[in-house]
Amino acid sequence: MEPSENADRMAAFRNKIIGLGETSHRKSYYPQLRDQIRELNQAMLALQESENKYRSLVENVNIGIIQTEPWDDGRVIQANPAFCRMLGVNDEDELLDRPAVDMYLYPEARLELLKELEREGRIKDRNVVFKVKDGSTIMCSVSLSAQYDINGNMILVDVVAEDITEKEQRSEALRQANNKLNLLSSITRHDITNQVMILEGYLYLVMERVEDPDILMLLERMKVNVKSIDRHVMFAKDYQEIGIQAPQWVDLMDTLTGAMVSIDRTLIDLHIDVMDYSVFTDPMIKKVFYNLASNVIKHSNATNLTITTEEEGNNLLVVFQDDGIGIADKKRLFKKGSSSSGYGLFLSKEILSITGIGIRETGVPGEGARFEIVFSPGQYKTSV
Incomplete structure (x- = not known):
């Protein structure tokens, strides 16, 4: 808010309280009004300071913050610099008065969010895809809250958006790498298990043909080791599956x-x-x-x-x-x-x-x- 606007608001409040102009002789009969005016000035200054801090915070954070109307074709009312950068626009003016739905790659996503917001009153960490000015897209995690009038009607939607495109790309690359490793591991285990079964079969055949106790003892030890290999393979399979599914x-x-x-x-x-x-x-x-x-x-x-x-x-x-x-x-x-x-x-x-x-x-x-x-x-x- 500009200083001149603040001064005008203070003057209007002052005149409303006094009920008379500054030159009126009657104001001398109301010395208590001076105290009220002083308190009013202090309140207005505190309000101005609070507004300045809020605007500074909104304009300097790296998280996108926008405010829109709550209806289907509702328009953008406010957008901070971080959100403008995310969508590749120069400044807030390029977004103001545009239908908010135009920012969404999938328009139905905004309609679903508005319906859920109306039911729940708040939405946290929901993934949506926004369109960028150059034709590309970004994945964002959004949280929404609503503002209401005295009759309980929704009048504004506040949206906080974090660009998680790179994070999602890294996660997808990691998922693909894990899938490849799991596939390789699965194939390797399958081949090892087949070879273990063949080796165990040959051991039984040899043991049926051997009568020397010392050789039989050695073959029994070999059979124990073969079973140990099989347990190792099964353990590797079970251990690999830990954490794959979400709790x-x-x-x-x-x-x-x-x-x-x-x-x-x-x-x-x-x-x-x-x-x-x-x-x-x-x-x-x-x-x-x-x-x-x-x-x-x-x-x-x-x-x-x-x-x-x-x-x-x-x-x-x-x-x-x-x-x-x-x-x-x-x-x-x-x-x-x-x-x-x-x-x-x-x-x-x-x-x-x-x-x-x-x-x-x-x-x-x-x-x-x-x-x-x-x-x-x-x-x-x-x-x-």
Whole structure:
């Protein structure tokens, strides 16, 4: 706002309060008005300072800020320099009074945003594509908020836009590189697995024809090493899949039930008694649940496995408790080792760490193993 405009506004307020011109003899009867005028001057100066700071902020940030009318053919009312640079225009005048929809590569995108804004009152971090003056396009992450009149009608739309074109291009290049690596890894694993199967078959054929105990012992060791190679290949496959899918909310009971489908119920009595929770996690958590149950069957000599939920302070515990021999040496738990259980527990911890979920073993040796998966606040909620 120009200084002359500010002075005019102050004079208008002054005259409105006094009700008389500066030369009126009656103003001497109202000395309190001088105090009101002084307070008014201070308020106007504070308002001017606030407006200057706001304009300075809007004009100097590197984030695009625009204001538009809220209807379908609404026009641009204000645009800061950063947004003008993003669209390749010289200044704000090239955008003012233009339909805001003209900036969008896909006009329907703005209409959808307006409908959602009317419902929600605010939109955060939505990707849209804007048209640049030279004919190119940019990808922007936009956040929208609305201003309303005293009757609750939307009168203005404030838009904050960040150019994420380069970020998206880098992300896409990274995705393509990962896809190529995953494809190469998949082909390599497939070829190795085929060769392992052939080698294992030849070993069986040779062992059927050999009677020398010393040679048979060597062949048995070779067979163990071949199986170890196969485990390494399978571990590489599972580890590669961690983090590929975005974390999501899953129903705890459904996920546990699905993970236990492959468990042989003739080898263990399985009891699932969990409350209605949803948890935020990598979808591979099914692998965690399966690994914990499978380890009980392979290593604990247990006859029962009970899976329950408990709340500990603000945390949710999903507890796997068996009635087996327990775990005496806990130092190597969750470390990548040469045994299948070592790989399984290490893999489980890595899967859970994607979303910051903890896992620990708190059982008493001789009284069974007790694995606790720890969900912190924000990582779980009661199912509706």
